[in-house]
Amino acid sequence: DQQVKQNSPSLSVQEGRISILNCDYTNSMFDYFLWYKKYPAEGPTFLISISSIKDKNEDGRFTVFLNKSAKHLSLHIVPSQPGDSAVYFCAASAIKGAQKLVFGQGTRLTINP
Amino acid sequence: KAGVTQTPRYLIKTRGQQVTLSCSPISGHRSVSWYQQTPGQGLQFLFEYFSETQRNKGNFPGRFSGRQFSNSRSEMNVSTLELGDSALYLCASSVDPAKNIQYFGAGTRLSVL
Numbered sequence: 702d703q704q705v706k707q708n709s710p711s712l713s714v715q716e717g718r719i720s721i722l723n724c725d726y727t728n729s730m731f732d733y734f735l736w737y738k739k740y741p742a743e744g745p746t747f748l749i750s751i752s753s754i755k756d757k758n759e760d761g762r763f764t765v766f767l768n769k770s771a772k773h774l775s776l777h778i779v780p781s782q783p784g785d786s787a788v789y790f791c792a793a794s795a796i797k798g799a800q801k802l803v804f805g806q807g808t809r810l811t812i813n814p
Numbered sequence: 815k816a817g818v819t820q821t822p823r824y825l826i827k828t829r830g831q832q833v834t835l836s837c838s839p840i841s842g843h844r845s846v847s848w849y850q851q852t853p854g855q856g857l858q859f860l861f862e863y864f865s866e867t868q869r870n871k872g873n874f875p876g877r878f879s880g881r882q883f884s885n886s887r888s889e890m891n892v893s894t895l896e897l898g899d900s901a902l903y904l905c906a907s908s909v910d911p912a913k914n915i916q917y918f919g920a921g922t923r924l925s926v927l
Contacts, residue, residue, distance in 0.1 A: 733914050744818070744904050744918030745857075790857065794914045801847070801870045802906075802916060804857035 704728045705793050707805035715813050720778040722808050724791030727772065731793040735802070736765060736776045739788045748789075749776070781812045816841065818919035820905050826925045832893040835922045839886050839907030845869075846888040847916060848880060851902040860903075863888055892924075900926045 706725045714720045722736075732753035737745035751758040751765045751774070758765050764777045778785055791805040819838040827833050839846050847870075848860040859872040863882035880890045886907075892899055902923050906916035 735915065744920045747915055747917060750915060801859045801862060806856045
């Protein structure tokens with residue numbers, strides 16, 4: 702049972718344009734969401750997070766939007782840069798469940814010059 | 815500040831053997847979580863330790879076990895290795911359970927032959 706889904710295995714975007722990565726979840730107990738970025742041969746790197754009491758969180762070029770009624774979140778990267786090419790993972794947790802993160806399958810983002 | 819350190823980076827074992835992986839968290843972080851990453855299943859939660867106690871456990875067989883020491887360093891053990899245990903094993907540490915932001919090491923790549 703895939704509780705966190707990233708339906709797009711890959712995404713290709715031109716440098717300077719907006720990248721939008723999507724994530725859906727099924728478990729209504731999730732109340733904290735995170736995005737991680739992963740390069741080959743490295744561990745995931747934390748990017749940005751959002752609590753369920755918010756619908757938007759922004760950090761520089763990265764913005765995460767949360768739509769609780771649709772159980773959907775998205776990561777916007779503006780403007781996209783070649784260094785953003787990586788695999789992006791969406792993750793969710795229920796705070797009362799402590800440190801257990803449930804991850805999506807990841808989306809490989811490629812930024813083309 | 816040093817990041818999460820995992821040793822060894824690579825391991826090759828044969829079926830039936832056992833293996834121990836090590837993780838040193840970021841200084842000051844008391845929570846350590848372990849994840850398994852495979853191409854088919856993605857990133858899956860194994861277990862989490864806090865103050866030498868296992869607080870959460872994922873859906874893995876009893877062959878997978880772990881422990882945490884008083885200095886927060888953690889080890890993960892897999893006994894009676896199977897071919898399907900070949901994976902990237904990731905360790906993550908956290909200082910703030912309320913935010914569930916976990917910082918990952920580079921992982922240990924285990925190959926079972």
